[in-house]
Amino acid sequence: MSVGIKDVARVAEVSPATVSRVLSGRSVDPAMKERVLAAVQSTGYRPNLAARRLRSKHSNTIALIVADIRNPFFTAVSRTVEDIAYARGQRVILCNTDEDPAKEAMYLQLMQEERVTGVILAPTRQGGDRAKMKLDFPVVLIDRAGSGWTHDRVVLDNGAMAAMLVEHLHEQGHRRIAGLFGAASSTGIERRAGFEQSAAALGLEAEALSVVHGPGEAERRVTDLLNRADPPSALIASNGVMLMAVMRAVHAAGRSVPQDVALAGFDNDDWMELVGGGITVIAQPVEEIGRTAMAMLVDRIDHPQAAARKVVLAGKLIARGSSAAPVRTNRKQA
Amino acid sequence: MSVGIKDVARVAEVSPATVSRVLSGRSVDPAMKERVLAAVQSTGYRPNLAARRLRSKHSNTIALIVADIRNPFFTAVSRTVEDIAYARGQRVILCNTDEDPAKEAMYLQLMQEERVTGVILAPTRQGGDRAKMKLDFPVVLIDRAGSGWTHDRVVLDNGAMAAMLVEHLHEQGHRRIAGLFGAASSTGIERRAGFEQSAAALGLEAEALSVVHGPGEAERRVTDLLNRADPPSALIASNGVMLMAVMRAVHAAGRSVPQDVALAGFDNDDWMELVGGGITVIAQPVEEIGRTAMAMLVDRIDHPQAAARKVVLAGKLIARGSSAAPVRTNRKQA
DNA sequence: ACTTCTTAAGAAAACGTTTTCTGATTATTC
DNA sequence: GAATAATCAGAAAACGTTTTCTTAAGAAGT
Numbered sequence: 205m206s207v208g209i210k211d212v213a214r215v216a217e218v219s220p221a222t223v224s225r226v227l228s229g230r231s232v233d234p235a236m237k238e239r240v241l242a243a244v245q246s247t248g249y250r251p252n253l254a255a256r257r258l259r260s261k262h263s264n265t266i267a268l269i270v271a272d273i274r275n276p277f278f279t280a281v282s283r284t285v286e287d288i289a290y291a292r293g294q295r296v297i298l299c300n301t302d303e304d305p306a307k308e309a310m311y312l313q314l315m316q317e318e319r320v321t322g323v324i325l326a327p328t329r330q331g332g333d334r335a336k337m338k339l340d341f342p343v344v345l346i347d348r349a350g351s352g353w354t355h356d357r358v359v360l361d362n363g364a365m366a367a368m369l370v371e372h373l374h375e376q377g378h379r380r381i382a383g384l385f386g387a388a389s390s391t392g393i394e395r396r397a398g399f400e401q402s403a404a405a406l407g408l409e410a411e412a413l414s415v416v417h418g419p420g421e422a423e424r425r426v427t428d429l430l431n432r433a434d435p436p437s438a439l440i441a442s443n444g445v446m447l448m449a450v451m452r453a454v455h456a457a458g459r460s461v462p463q464d465v466a467l468a469g470f471d472n473d474d475w476m477e478l479v480g481g482g483i484t485v486i487a488q489p490v491e492e493i494g495r496t497a498m499a500m501l502v503d504r505i506d507h508p509q510a511a512a513r514k515v516v517l518a519g520k521l522i523a524r525g526s527s528a529a530p531v532r533t534n535r536k537q538a
Numbered sequence: 539m540s541v542g543i544k545d546v547a548r549v550a551e552v553s554p555a556t557v558s559r560v561l562s563g564r565s566v567d568p569a570m571k572e573r574v575l576a577a578v579q580s581t582g583y584r585p586n587l588a589a590r591r592l593r594s595k596h597s598n599t600i601a602l603i604v605a606d607i608r609n610p611f612f613t614a615v616s617r618t619v620e621d622i623a624y625a626r627g628q629r630v631i632l633c634n635t636d637e638d639p640a641k642e643a644m645y646l647q648l649m650q651e652e653r654v655t656g657v658i659l660a661p662t663r664q665g666g667d668r669a670k671m672k673l674d675f676p677v678v679l680i681d682r683a684g685s686g687w688t689h690d691r692v693v694l695d696n697g698a699m700a701a702m703l704v705e706h707l708h709e710q711g712h713r714r715i716a717g718l719f720g721a722a723s724s725t726g727i728e729r730r731a732g733f734e735q736s737a738a739a740l741g742l743e744a745e746a747l748s749v750v751h752g753p754g755e756a757e758r759r760v761t762d763l764l765n766r767a768d769p770p771s772a773l774i775a776s777n778g779v780m781l782m783a784v785m786r787a788v789h790a791a792g793r794s795v796p797q798d799v800a801l802a803g804f805d806n807d808d809w810m811e812l813v814g815g816g817i818t819v820i821a822q823p824v825e826e827i828g829r830t831a832m833a834m835l836v837d838r839i840d841h842p843q844a845a846a847r848k849v850v851l852a853g854k855l856i857a858r859g860s861s862a863a864p865v866r867t868n869r870k871q872a
Numbered sequence: 873a874c875t876t877c878t879t880a881a882g883a884a885a886a887c888g889t890t891t892t893c894t895g896a897t898t899a900t901t902c
Numbered sequence: 903g904a905a906t907a908a909t910c911a912g913a914a915a916a917c918g919t920t921t922t923c924t925t926a927a928g929a930a931g932t
Contacts, residue, residue: 250650251651253653254588254589254592258586258588258592263588273616273617273620274614279613280608282632283607283608286607286632290633297629297631298620298632299624300617317584318629319587319588340540448809473809474782474809475782475807475809477786477789478782478809478812479809479812
């Protein structure tokens with residue numbers, strides 16, 4: 205049925221080993237090489253990657269495991285990772301954990317069976333048992349860090365970036381701010397910490413809310429916030445998805461940004477320049493995150509025993525209309 | 539080193555074949571099954587999928603090939619496909635063609651080597667040579683159709699949906715409209731045709747623009763349009779990415795939706811309820827598209843010889859503020 | 873010119889499974 | 903109770919490659 209390397213060998217009148225050598229670019233007699241290539245053409249031979257992987261023990265496959273590919277941050281990183289991987293002759297398998305540690309563990313097991321070359325992982329917060337799993341492929345963590353110090357990682361300087369947002373709002377004249385932070389990721393925790401510290405340092409009235417992962421949760425918290433007798437003048441959201449939720453809730457409450465409440469957050473998703481006079485955000489270097497993660501992965505494959513490294517990248521504050529001065533405060537100052 | 543099925547067999551004091559049978563759930567003596575399972579636990583055995591695939595000739599892998607995963611439409615479909623695939627014990631490999639027929643062909647070749655179970659493909663327009671490639675796995679086309687009738691496909695009723703948009707704008711009082719349609723996909727072509735036909739039927743002044751794939755192109759066309767002496771009162775864009783581009787261009791030109799120009803289009807992306815009073819769109823049933831494609835794929839695997847099928851799904855018009863009546867026309871009518 | 877080193881190609885082993893084949897034991901039928 | 907059928911477990915083959923081993927021939931060194 206399917207044409208194999210033996211068929212090619214027969215047509216080219218050489219041994220299967222020689223065909224293999226030609227295909228893997230090792231040195232063979234030019235005349236033979238010619239014959240083999242011609243035979244490959246004429247037979248329409250396509251290598252069987254399963255067989256190749258079994259024998260060679262190289263899967264040429266990496267896995268990218270993230271919370272949810274629909275989060276534009278992960279989408280962007282994934283695109284970069286895929287481009288680089290395919291350019292290097294590597295296949296990419298994509299997995300969504302939905303912030304579920306059990307799913308994460310299941311996928312890591314699966315990748316073990318897949319004998320992947322390596323994994324790029326945005327870990328869930330509770331996935332602490334990962335260390336115990338004894339994975340025999342390198343793992344590079346992205347976005348989330350976790351406390352253990354076992355894997356390479358590339359992360360944003362979350363605390364500093366959150367502080368930058370707080371300081372920006374402070375400069376704009378905001379004195380009462382609230383922040384929404386994802387409870388499921390270490391990223392949320394770190395950004396929250398940066399938020400609280402810098403707010404304290406600036407003497408702001410600040411309230412940090414932990415939002416559990418799930419649809420509608422962030423909206424509800426924002427709605428509660430807005431319906432208070434004395435709502436904050438500015439909100440911070442710890443990622444792009446949550447910023448969207450905040451915008452929706454503000455909208456639904458009949459308020460608008462920045463007139464009724466200012467807004468700032470993380471992730472420079474496409475839509476953000478279009479609403480509320482543009483959303484002020486910390487733009488993450490998504491392309492660089494993907495690139496760095498891939499670079500660390502291949503480097504780790506070459507040097508399995510090297511010490512674990514951590515790359516911390518800076519984000520960029522993009523100030524837009526959403527963080528304008530509060531109306532009342534303005535008046536007082538004028 | 540790595541523990542194999544033979545090691546498990548030795549520990550459990552059974553033959554490798556028996557271990558295989560236990561693992562694949564075939565009937566074996568309960569006592570033996572017990573011993574094997576215990577041995578699997580104690581040895582920490584993990585099957586080697588490459589070997590399994592080689593021998594069993596089932597890759598349990600499907601590929602999803604789309605233009606660009608960053609397009610939210612494809613992201614959403616991909617998420618559904620992945621969930622279903624993993625639930626069925628199938629791995630998913632993701633590929634981005636960037637509307638490049640050469641890349642598409644390359645990936646299809648690669649999937650051939652991968653011996654994938656099947657492929658879900660959003661084909662590029664010029665990829666007509668696909669028929670000649672003699673792929674030995676089933677292919678289900680999504681989103682784009684193409685003219686050949688060789689593969690199963692699940693598509694939107696593009697012509698009818700475009701007409702629905704035109705009619706909606708007409709009802710709102712618009713008489714001069716322009717449409718931007720992607721030139722790279724059959725989808726763009728079909729939507730354009732529906733646009734032109736229904737505009738003609740309604741006696742509208744309508745202009746259809748073909749936009750080649752690439753960054754900034756759509757923005758430029760819209761900017762030109764808006765700078766004309768007598769610009770159209772409403773715009774239609776043939777997908778969500780293009781709607782974003784239109785919004786950007788309108789913004790950059792200092793105009794706003796719907797006051798200066800009305801807007802409607804395809805794809806109900808997250809941000810669309812937030813800008814310009816909400817964008818009026820045809821929402822595609824993304825989840826159903828993914829589900830249907832997977833269903834067709836598995837069905838095709840079971841019945842390779844059945845006739846090719848085409849599933850046409852309806853979208854849903856979501857009328858929002860962006861398609862409000864034109865200001866001047868309103869006055870005339872009042 | 874003879875040994876030694878290098879290079880190249882074929883033969884055969886190996887990769888880790890599943891499947892086929894074979895023989896033995898148990899169940900079923902008359 | 904004997905003959906036949908059905909079940910089950912182990913031995914061995916098979917999947918399609920790459921790699922190791924072996925042998926032969928040519929290059930290089932003395």
